[in-house]
Amino acid sequence: MKQGLNDKWLRLTAIPLVAVVANFVFYQPDNGPEDISWFKALLISLAEWTLLLEVARLGIVVARRKYPRLTQTTQRILLELGWFMGATIVQRTAVTYVYDVTEFWGYPLPGGTYLVTTLVSFLFILPIAAIYEGQHLYRQWWTTYYEAEQLKKEALQSQLDSLKAQINPHFLFNSLSTLSSLVGEDPKQAERFIDELASVYRYVLQTNEQSLTTLDNELHFIRAYFHLLQMRFGRSVELDIAVDERYHAFLIPPLTLQLLVENAVKHNVALPAKPLTIRIYSDNASNLFVVNNIRKKQNSAPSNQMGLKHIFTKYRLLKQPEVVVRQTDDCFGVMIPLIQTTYYERSYH
Numbered sequence: 548m549k550q551g552l553n554d555k556w557l558r559l560t561a562i563p564l565v566a567v568v569a570n571f572v573f574y575q576p577d578n579g580p581e582d583i584s585w586f587k588a589l590l591i592s593l594a595e596w597t598l599l600l601e602v603a604r605l606g607i608v609v610a611r612r613k614y615p616r617l618t619q620t621t622q623r624i625l626l627e628l629g630w631f632m633g634a635t636i637v638q639r640t641a642v643t644y645v646y647d648v649t650e651f652w653g654y655p656l657p658g659g660t661y662l663v664t665t666l667v668s669f670l671f672i673l674p675i676a677a678i679y680e681g682q683h684l685y686r687q688w689w690t691t692y693y694e695a696e697q698l699k700k701e702a703l704q705s706q707l708d709s710l711k712a713q714i715n716p717h718f719l720f721n722s723l724s725t726l727s728s729l730v731g732e733d734p735k736q737a738e739r740f741i742d743e744l745a746s747v748y749r750y751v752l753q754t755n756e757q758s759l760t761t762l763d764n765e766l767h768f769i770r771a772y773f774h775l776l777q778m779r780f781g782r783s784v785e786l787d788i789a790v791d792e793r794y795h796a797f798l799i800p801p802l803t804l805q806l807l808v809e810n811a812v813k814h815n816v817a818l819p820a821k822p823l824t825i826r827i828y829s830d831n832a833s834n835l836f837v838v839n840n841i842r843k844k845q846n847s848a849p850s851n852q853m854g855l856k857h858i859f860t861k862y863r864l865l866k867q868p869e870v871v872v873r874q875t876d877d878c879f880g881v882m883i884p885l886i887q888t889t890y891y892e893r894s895y896h
Contacts, residue, residue: 554604554679561675562600566593569671596671599638603672606630607679617687624680631672639665703864719748725779736778743775754801758865762835762885763795769804769827776812783817789828790835797833797885800861804837806854807881811839833887838880858883 570585570592606627614623643664647656722744729737750768754760766788773786786808808825817823825839855872862870862884871882 554682557675557678558600558604561678562597563593565600565671565675566596569596569668572667595638595642599634599668600672600675602634602638603631603676604679606634607676611683617684617691620684627676627680631676632669635669635672636665639668700864703860722748722775725775729778740775740778743771743778747771747775751802757801758861759798759886760801761795762790762797762799765799765801765804766790766795766827768802769808772805773808773825776808780812780817780823782819783822784812785822785824787824787826787828789826791829794829794833794835794885796888798888799835799883799885800858800865803858803861803883806857807837810854811837811879814844815839816842816844829885833885835883835885836880837883838878841874841877841879855881 566589570589610623610626610630613626614620640661643656643661646652647660726737726740726744729740747768750764750771754764754768770786770788773784776784804827811823811825815823821842823839823842825837827835827837829835855870858870858881862868865886867886868884870884873880873882
C-alpha cells in the first residue's frame with residue numbers, strides 16, 4: 548500500500564496465519580509421505596496465500612487512490628469487494644485446475660472443489676480486508692474531526708481578534724470623549740480622570756492578551772472604571788456589587804464586566820431622578836449576574852451587540868457553558884458562568 552500506512556506487521560502475521568489455517572482446512576488426512584507431506588503442503592499454502600493476499604492488498608491500494616475520502620466509503624468498499632472476488636476466482640480456479648489435471652496431491656480432486664476453495668478463500672480475505680478498512684476509516688474520521696476542530700477554532704479566533712480590534716479603540720474613544728467634556732467644566736476633575744484612566748487602561752493592556760483573570764481583579768477594575776463613569780454622569784448611574792467572597796478566586800475572561808457595564812450606559816438613559824442601576828451579584832451555582840434596569844434612549848441606532856458577541860466568543864473558545872441573556876420590559880440581565888481555577892491549571896500549566 549501507500550507509504551505511511553504501516554501495515555507491515557499485519558502482512559507478516561496475517562499471511563502465515565491464513566496459510567496455516569487454510570492448510571489445515573484443505574489438507575486431506577489420507578495424504579501420506581509418498582504423496583505430499585503436511586510441511587510441504589504448508590509451504591505450498593504459504594506461497595499461494597502470499598500471492599492471493601498481495602493481489603488483494605493491491606486492490607485496496609487502487610480503491611483508496613480512486614476513492615480516498617470518508618464520504619466515498621461505499622464506493623471504495625464496493626470496488627474492493629469486486630477486486631477481491633475477481634482475484635479469488637481467477638487465482639483459485641487456476642491453481643485448482645492445475646492440481647486437478649496433474650493430480651498433484653496424488654489423487655483427482657472431488658467434484659465441487661472449485662467452488663469450495665474459491666468461497667472459503669474469499670471468506671478468509673474478508674476479515675483481513677475489514678481490518679485494513681477499519682484502520683483507514685478511523686484515520687479518515689480522526690483527520691476529518693481534527694481538521695474541523697482546527698478550522699472552527701481558527702474561525703473563532705479570527706472573530707475574536709476582529710472583536711478585540713473594535714472594542715479596545717471603542718473603549719478609548721468613549722474615555723477620551725468623557726475627558727474632553729471635563730476639561731472645560733472642571734480641570735481638577737479632568738486631572739483625576741486622567742489618573743483613573745491611566746490606571747484603567749493599564750489593566751486593559753495587561754489583561755486583554757490573557758484568556759482569563761481572577762474575578763477579584765475584574766471587580767477591582769470595574770470599580771475603577773465605574774468611578775470614571777460617575778465623574779461624567781454623577782448620580783445618574785449607580786453600581787451595586789454583591790458577590791460572595793468565595794468566588795473571588797474564580798476566573799473570568801478579562802473586561803467582561805466592563806463590556807456589560809459599558810453596554811448598559813450606552814443604550815439607556817441615565818438621569819439623577821431616574822438613575823441607571825447596575826447590579827453585579829453571584830448565586831450558589833458559581834454564576835455571576837450583571838443586571839441593569841432598562842430606559843431605552845429614544846431614536847437610538849439598533850445595537851449590533853458587539854460586546855455580547857465578544858463575551859460569547861471567548862466562552863466558546865474556552866469551551867465553557869454558554870453565557871445566558873435574559874431581558875424583560877424593564878430589566879436586562881446576563882448570566883456569566885465563573886470558571887474554577889482547576890480549569891486554568893489544567894489548560895495552561
